[in-house]
Amino acid sequence: MNATPKIVRQKGDRRQLILDTTLRMIAAAGIDSVTHRKVAEAAEIPLGSTTYYFDSREHLIRETFDHYIGMAKALQESIGSKPIKRLGDVVNYLIELTNREFEDEALLLAEYEMTLFAARDSQVADLLHEWDSAMIANISKALKTLGAKRPLDAARTVLHLIRGYQLDRLTRHTPDPGNLRRRIRDVLEAFLN
Amino acid sequence: MNATPKIVRQKGDRRQLILDTTLRMIAAAGIDSVTHRKVAEAAEIPLGSTTYYFDSREHLIRETFDHYIGMAKALQESIGSKPIKRLGDVVNYLIELTNREFEDEALLLAEYEMTLFAARDSQVADLLHEWDSAMIANISKALKTLGAKRPLDAARTVLHLIRGYQLDRLTRHTPDPGNLRRRIRDVLEAFLN
DNA sequence: AATAAATGTGTACGATCGTACATAAATATG
DNA sequence: CATATTTATGTACGATCGTACACATTTATT
Numbered sequence: 534m535n536a537t538p539k540i541v542r543q544k545g546d547r548r549q550l551i552l553d554t555t556l557r558m559i560a561a562a563g564i565d566s567v568t569h570r571k572v573a574e575a576a577e578i579p580l581g582s583t584t585y586y587f588d589s590r591e592h593l594i595r596e597t598f599d600h601y602i603g604m605a606k607a608l609q610e611s612i613g614s615k616p617i618k619r620l621g622d623v624v625n626y627l628i629e630l631t632n633r634e635f636e637d638e639a640l641l642l643a644e645y646e647m648t649l650f651a652a653r654d655s656q657v658a659d660l661l662h663e664w665d666s667a668m669i670a671n672i673s674k675a676l677k678t679l680g681a682k683r684p685l686d687a688a689r690t691v692l693h694l695i696r697g698y699q700l701d702r703l704t705r706h707t708p709d710p711g712n713l714r715r716r717i718r719d720v721l722e723a724f725l726n
Numbered sequence: 727m728n729a730t731p732k733i734v735r736q737k738g739d740r741r742q743l744i745l746d747t748t749l750r751m752i753a754a755a756g757i758d759s760v761t762h763r764k765v766a767e768a769a770e771i772p773l774g775s776t777t778y779y780f781d782s783r784e785h786l787i788r789e790t791f792d793h794y795i796g797m798a799k800a801l802q803e804s805i806g807s808k809p810i811k812r813l814g815d816v817v818n819y820l821i822e823l824t825n826r827e828f829e830d831e832a833l834l835l836a837e838y839e840m841t842l843f844a845a846r847d848s849q850v851a852d853l854l855h856e857w858d859s860a861m862i863a864n865i866s867k868a869l870k871t872l873g874a875k876r877p878l879d880a881a882r883t884v885l886h887l888i889r890g891y892q893l894d895r896l897t898r899h900t901p902d903p904g905n906l907r908r909r910i911r912d913v914l915e916a917f918l919n
Numbered sequence: 920a921a922t923a924a925a926t927g928t929g930t931a932c933g934a935t936c937g938t939a940c941a942t943a944a945a946t947a948t949g
Numbered sequence: 950c951a952t953a954t955t956t957a958t959g960t961a962c963g964a965t966c967g968t969a970c971a972c973a974t975t976t977a978t979t
Contacts, residue, residue, distance in 0.1 A: 547956085563846065565758045568936065581958040591938065605876045642845055649842060651897040652835055653756065657899045686777075690909045693890030700889060701858075704844040716883045723916035740927085761966060774928040783967065 535686035548586050550576050552600040555593060560639035564646050570579050584637060598647045602664050604645070608633060608669070617675040620725065624718050627672075631695055633712065635702070642703055668692065679725065691717060741779050743769050745793040748786060753832035757839050760787060790858040791840045791850050795857050798837070801826060802861070813918065817911050820865075824888055824906065828895070835896055861885065870919065880917035884910060 554576040558567050569583045569590065576583075580694035612629055615622065634641045651658040673688035681687050698713055747769040751760050753886065762776045769776075780786035805822055808815065827834045844851040866881035874880050891906055 542766045549732045563842075568945080569938085570936075579958050581957090581960090584938070585957065614849055637800075642842070645845075645893075648893055648897060649756075649838055650834070661897060672762060686905055686909055686912075689904050690887060690913065691896060694883060694887045696890030696893060697886030697888065700838075700841055700893070701886060704854060711882050712879055716879055719879075720883065720913055762968085763966075772928050773932090775926090777968070778927065781968080 540606075547578070548580060549559070550560065551583055551586055551593070552597050555597040556601055556643060559594075559597065559646055560637070560643040564650060569593070573620060577622065594650070595656055599660055601640075601643060601647060602660055606667075609671075613671065617678060620679060620718070620721060623672070623675050623679070623721065624714065626675075627691065627695065627717055628714050630701065634699070638703065640691075640705070641699060645700060645703065647666070665692075676721070676724065681721070681724045682726060683724060687721060689726075691720055694720060740771070740775060743771070743799075744776055744779055744786070745790050748790040749794055749833075749836060752790065752839055753830070753836040756845065757787060760790075762786070787843070788847070788849055791843065792853055794833075794836060794840060795853055799857065799860075802864075806864065807825070810871060812910070813872060813914060816865070816868050816872070816914065817907065819868075820884065820888065820910055821907050824892065827892070831899070832898065834892060838893060838896065858885075869914070869917065874917045875919070876917060880914060883917075884913055887913060 544552040551572060553566055555572050558572060560573060567590070570580055572593070573580045573583045583593070587596065609630065612633065613626060615626075617623060617626075634644075647657060648661065652662045669685070669688045669692065672691065676684040676687050694717065695713075698711065701711075702709070709712075727775060748765050751765060751768060760783070762780075763773055765786070766776045767774045776786070780789060795834055802823065805826065806819060808819075810816060819912075827837075840850060841854065844854045862878065862881045862885065865884065866877040868875040869880050869898075887910065888906075891904065895902070
């Protein structure tokens with residue numbers, strides 16, 4: 534006999550709203566564009582609310598990147614469920630991940646803003662490296678089952694390739710400048726005996 | 727009978743000084759840290775001088791990146807004089823370029839700040855792409871003389887690999903996390919026959 | 920030398936910002 | 950219900966900023 538479900542304010546709503554808004558702002562216009570006031574205006578909440586949950590700008594930005602990594606991890610898990618039998622499976626996984634990330638180009642740009650930020654902020658660097666280690670472990674494990682030599686090197690190589698590719702493409706705004714799938718395959722084959 | 731050479735103010739000195747100082751500032755603390763006032767203070771010139779040569783902050787930053795590309799091109803040319811006979815020559819060239827860039831880690835970071843900036847500024851993107859094309863052309867030409875298949879793809883791949891590697895390493899501040907030389911060789915060999 | 924143009928400098932205006940903080944409202948706790 | 954705690958909001962201070970602009974100085978031109 535529950536009544537019609539009301540729109541209840543979940544605990545943490547306010548905080549999540551601020552983090553979402555900040556992430557959108559970084560994606561759209563970069564870290565510099567983030568100010569307490571502009572976040573508050575975009576989220577349609579008072580200035581006092583942003584400073585209540587995040588007492589400093591640094592704090593707000595760090596938590597926003599933590600929030601982003603959570604989203605990125607969820608995306609990866611939503612893709613990486615299929616079993617790995619052939620090299621093509623790994624290639625497909627990597628390509629799908631890359632394509633999905635490019636569905637929201639601004640958001641992907643925010644990821645690289647985070648990377649640059651991490652170069653000057655050890656706390657964000659730690660977040661990033663933990664995520665990175667997990668990715669490397671996944672990929673190298675799959676490559677190992679395929680009998681690749683030096684699977685760790687192979688995983689690092691293909692990840693670096695993708696990062697360089699993404700960064701390049703983000704400055705070009707064109708669909709695919711450069712035959713990524715084939716290049717990933719070539720690189721990975723170099724590590725298969 | 728010239729007198730002792732006086733310290734003469736070269737034309738364009740002032741401008742160069744401002745660009746150098748701005749580049750150093752971006753390298754040390756990021757684009758956000760660049761303001762007319764702080765550049766003026768660091769260069770020990772009055773505020774009016776910075777606004778005289780660069781009437782807007784955007785203008786100043788664009789010209790600074792142009793200045794950086796000039797420096798980077800000079801570095802490349804200072805390395806790339808030796809003839810290419812074997813694959814090892816290409817690998818050596820790429821490794822030396824990478825190592826030289828890491829000699830000034832902050833400055834390398836500035837390069838990636840520029841890349842991110844280019845993602846939102848088509849003028850800087852044009853500068854970047856022109857430079858990029860030249861690099862790709864050089865590398866692919868060398869690979870072609872070695873008989874590589876799809877030399878353009880090969881050049882793009884190894885460049886993207888290096889970029890991803892650099893970006894990763896910039897967040898870690900460790901000498902060499904990941905065996906770059908061997909990985910470059912593996913990748914390039916994948917494109918030979 | 921006279922004049923024009925380029926270079927260099929100091930100041931001030933209006934806008935925006937981070938942050939602190941007093942206070943209010945809602946909620947939890949006893 | 951009373952009280953403590955958490956959540957939420959409005960305001961204000963001091964600092965910094967981009968930029969415009971009047972004015973001074975140096976250099977080039979005739």
